[in-house]
Amino acid sequence: MCRGDDANCPQFELHYRAFREDLDHERRGFLKSSFVAAGGIATLGAAGASLVTPALAQATAAKSPAVPKSHYLPANADTVHWGYFSKSLKPRVEVDSGDIVTIETLTHHANDDAERMVEGDPGAESVFLWTKDKKGVDRRGAGPTDPKVYKKGSGEGQGVHVMTGPVYVRGAEPGDVLEVRILDCVPRPCANPKFKGKAFGSNAAAWWGYHYNDMLSEKREVVTIYEVDAAGAKSWAQAVYNFKWVPQTDPFGVVHETIDYPGVPVDHAKTSRNFDVLKGVRVPIRPHFGTLGLAPSEVEFVDTIPPNYVGGNIDNWRIGKGATMYYPVAVEGGLLSVGDPHASQGDSELCGTAIECSLTGVFQLVLHKKGDLAGTPLEELNYPMLETKDEWLVHGFSFANYLKELGAEAQSAIYGKSSVDLAMRDAFRKMRHFLMTTQKLTEDEATSLMSIGVDFGVTQVVDGNWGVHAVVKKAIFAGRA
Structure with missing residues (x-):
């Protein structure tokens, strides 16, 4: 069923309006206070407490449309790229400075429990489709795509995140700064009727985790599935079950002894699920986007895992609703992509992952031109910068x-x-x-x-x-x- 995410649905506009109406009053109040009549772009926070000075805001507003437009970018096999950034990717939507974009994101760990995170969801089903004859998204990573070369799969898993986008910002050029305001960030509800009203995420304590070489007994990878209240009535996540990773054979016949390639379907007939896990423990949720950033200019295909000067996989739980990120633009249009959604994460992301949970975000994109930056706090920005109502944060x-x-x-x-x-x-x-x-x-x-x-x-x-x-x-x- 279309939830405002299927542009081919005959009632798309009706469903999209319903989705927008469901956003809570706090977000609507934020939107209302975010705009000024002239240009629709205001600074965030109290006067003088934002990196965007009143003069810069005025200069930016003068170059932007008077009324911001709204755009919707669903997540499906046609709108995502898996495991890499690229300056040559075809934009999935083009926007003007000041426009608002609602972007769906999918966790690359959804196939850890397809019943809860894929089944019944057309967008997720198209992305995670993998039979002996076809993959919905074949390339997964910045590695080789020639079957004669790769061993694990196309892209070799050199980069793992399902990225929605890119978004092309008209007028963006190298030397500019793109301000990305996160207006909202909500869990993607489970589409399986068996789990109505819930959302789910996966935490994989994996071989790349910092803990791995210091385990008290045999080395192992353990996946824990968490449940989140999709309606937002509960402010915590709770564990459903965990299981030890056992070798999985993907539909193309490749055996994965460890979690070494993204999106491998987990056959739970081979696992032993432990439902007696973390009883009575409530993990506070703080939804955020682990990977959010622009395309770098240095090379054609860039692994999504290491973060860089244009953002990417920063994995800071503070990059959620109410936060603003500033990024130096490296390529024409900026090419913003969003993925690696998390329901919660602690500083360090110690075991290798957060609660990897699909989310939908609402973003306002504001372009500050290089010629207007002189004498402002953004003049020499060459790294990703985070601003909240009360704090500034450098990475x-x-x-x-x-x-x-x-x-x-x-x-x-x-x-x-x-x-x-x-x-x-x-x-x-x-x-x-x-x-x-x-x-x-x-x-x-x-x-x-x-x-x-x-x-x-x-x-x-x-x-x-x-x-x-x-x-x-x-x-x-x-x-x-």
């Missing part, structure tokens, strides 16, 4: 731009060169730069403030290019003119 990586720094073999070399120490140093340098350029502090002032008023945390240690974030509260600067 440091082991390598700020590994594609450039590690040369021709960067996409394989990165997995053996990351460290928390390198990521910490990058986060320190970026926060120092941020404080000196946006708050006009001296180096000595910035260094002192970072030690006493900035919180550094481990974002993730499982994405090839490890991450450390630095958080500074806006209230620290409340006494400044």
